[in-house]
Every structure is written in C-alpha cells, then in structure tokens.
Amino acid sequence: MRSFDFSPLYRSTIGFDPFFDLFDRIFSNETNQSGYPPFNIEKIGDDHYRISIAAAGFTEDDLNIEVRDHELIVSGRKERDDENRVFLHRGIAERAFEKRFQLADYVKVVDATLENGMLHIDLVREVPEALRPRRIEIRTPGGKTIEGKAVEAGKAEAKKLEKAEQ
Template identity: 65%
Template sequence: MRNFDLSPLYRSTVGFDRLAGLMDAALAGETTQPAYPPYNIEKTGESAYRITLAVAGFSEDDLTVESKDGQLVVSGRKPAEETERSFLHRGIAERAFERRFQLADHVRPVSARTENGLLHIELVREVPEALRPRRIEIATAPSKPAELEAKTVN
C-alpha cells in the first residue's frame, strides 16, 4: 500500500508544481540514483550547507560542478589512459559518474574544493530582501474628527 493520492493537496497550493512532482516521483519509486560516489549533506550554519562527495582518484580537472534549473549536478570523468595497466585487484572505482541534488528555493552553491579525496561543495540559502519577513507599523487613528479634517485640508 504505497499508493497515496496527493491530488487534494494540489487544490490548495499554488506555485508548488516542482515540489508536487518531487513527491510524486519519490512515492512512485522513481528516484533510483546510483550509490556511487557516496556523499554526506550537512548543515553548517543557520543558512549554510555542505555536500561532501568521496571522489578518490579524481583530480580537480576531472570534476565538474554545475548549478542549473534548481539542481546541482556533480560529474566526474577520467580521461582515457594511454598506457595499459594490469590490476591484480581494483578496489578504487575511478569510474565516470553524475550525481544530481535538487536545490531548495534560494539555495545556491558558493564554492567547491577538494581535500584528501573528498569534494566539498559549500551552499548558502539567500532569501531576497523582498521575500524576508518585515514588520509593518500600525498607525493609530486620530482621536477627534476635527484633527482628521485639519490634516486633509492642508
């Protein structure tokens, strides 16, 4: 019984089409992402996040980090080797990969760096000033109608 009908939620929401699509895909089991490379997502501050991927064997030139259409796309490609190597055991995959992360609204990557075989991607959530909560002062009404008339005449 993994079938849920989310259509009642769609009747009372506006502008959440992407979120609804994500929920439908998650419930349908369409999120079959490969397990390689392993990664961590951590919250490093009030509005700061870090994604860390294990990318052993990849240099900075082999990795690509792109932000497009509300997604963070991390990919790794090793150039073709000119020399043939003979492995007795191959435990470090070094295979090509592409990993996608869905970004929430107003979350954007600010930097990426490699350290000890890990790729760290720093993200920040920046809410525009127009969307931030603001306090609206409530003015008191004049106590006498004569004061109101005097202000409108001048």
C-alpha cells in the same frame, strides 16, 4: 534502504523550503541514481549547507560542477590510463558518475574544494530582504502601543505618554 515519508510535514506548512523535496528524493527507493559515489549533505549554519562527495582518485580536471535551472549537477569522468597496467585485483571504483541535486529557491553555490579525496560544495541560502518574514505588531483597540506592547492608559497617563513620545 529505508524510505522516509516526509509528506506529513508538507501538510502542516505553507510554502516551506523545498529542501524537503531534496531529502525525499534522496531517501526514496524510486531514485534512478546509484549510491556511487557516496555523499553527505550537512547543514552547517542557519542558511549554510555543504554537500560532500567521496571523489577519491579524481582530480580537479576530472570533475565538473554546473548549476542549471535550480539543479546542481556534479559529474566526474576519469581518463583511463590503465592500458599498460595489469591489475590482480581492482577494488577502487574510478567509474564516471553524475549526481543531481535540486536546489531550493535562493540557494547559490558559493565555493567548491577538493581536499583529501573529498569534494566539498558549499551552498548558501540568501532570501531577499523584501521576501524575508517580518514581525507584525498586534495592537488592542483603544490602547497605546509602545515598543510592540499594548498599554491601557487613563487620560492622565495617555497625556504623559504622548508628551514622552514627542
């Protein structure tokens, strides 16, 4: 498995989204999680994400999704019903699993669906308005500001601008 080092990106950002931590843990060789079951993480919009987990053979009752302390925990445990069956070959993995995903601040789980053996977990990042980035207007000394643009105005033009603003 390849290991990707995202640390140079950390150095050039201040307070950046902790999703890099998530990707760093996924791609590092130091993770304690197995590759079972396989999963995808998709960005499906500016603030919308989807985790898709291959959960073939599991039903809704076999799966559990829980959010605790900014951590999404997905687990599956299938009831064993093979006492009366004799397998000549058993290649379909139906073993219990637990996957943990660290959630960034303001990321919420909004939906989960099980369709065609795939468990889809939809996430949305909702940053409060007070914490969202805002544009700061740059002004020049002595100039008037109209709609975010500085205007150098003579006395006659300044009077016209003041009347127009009123």
